[in-house]
Amino acid sequence: xxxxxxxxxxxxxxxxxxxxxxxxxxxxxxxxxxxxxxxxxxxxxxxxxxxxxxxxxxxxxxxxxxxxxxxxxxxxxxxxxxxxxxxxxxxxxxxxxxxxxxxxxxxxxxxxxxxxxxxxxxxxxxxxxxxxxxxxxxxxx
Numbered sequence: 001x002x003x004x005x006x007x008x009x010x011x012x013x014x015x016x017x018x019x020x021x022x023x024x025x026x027x028x029x030x031x032x033x034x035x036x037x038x039x040x041x042x043x044x045x046x047x048x049x050x051x052x053x054x055x056x057x058x059x060x061x062x063x064x065x066x067x068x069x070x071x072x073x074x075x076x077x078x079x080x081x082x083x084x085x086x087x088x089x090x091x092x093x094x095x096x097x098x099x100x101x102x103x104x105x106x107x108x109x110x111x112x113x114x115x116x117x118x119x120x121x122x123x124x125x126x127x128x129x130x131x132x133x134x135x136x137x138x139x140x141x
Contacts, residue, residue, distance in 0.1 A: 016101035017109055018134055020080075020094030021116065022124040027062045027079050030096060033119040034077065037112065042066045042077055048087070061087050072103035090133050094124075099137065 023030050031042045047060035062079040076099040078087065086092045100107055109127060116125030128134070 015104060016099055016134070016137075017104060017107070018128040018137055019098040019100075019109075019113065019116070020091055020124070020126050020128050021096040021098060021122060022093065023095050023122045025121045027064070027077075027096070029121070031064055031077065033121065034098075034116070036119070037115045039068065040066055040075065042075065048078060050087075059083075059085055068102075071106035073100060073107055074102045075100055088133070088136060090130075090136065091128070094126075097137070 021030070025033070031044075034040055035042055042064040043066065045063050045065045048063045050059045050061070059082075061082050064077040066075040067073075068075065076097075078097045078099070080087045080091055080094050080097050088097070091097065100109075100112075113125045113127060116122055
């Protein structure tokens with residue numbers, strides 16, 4: 001009798017929403033205002049470190065996150081611009097990026113963008129639909 005080998009293939013769930021924010025605020029002040037939307041509670045997490053060609057230096061970008069266990073949502077706030085550098089050149093018009101993943105059916109993206117635009121110091125809060133850009137951003141999460 002010959003037994004068949006079975007292999008479990010798991011596809012990584014990379015479905016997420018991406019928003020670009022334009023704001024003159026420093027990231028800590030932006031987080032303060034964003035936390036006033038709904039039940040958001042962004043907390044500082046380890047900065048996103050990018051290796052540099054010089055082994056003695058690293059480039060880092062501020063990162064905040066919030067896990068909404070009730071709605072199965074993960075939120076990430078990333079600075080797209082730090083120290084004159086841009087994390088994603090394709091998105092250089094945005095100062096910050098908000099990534100939302102998980103139970104997207106429980107998240108009202110339109111309301112999030114509208115409420116963000118009402119906050120002081122935010123000039124633009126726009127959803128980003130470009131699949132090419134989303135593929136580039138997916139390596140962060």
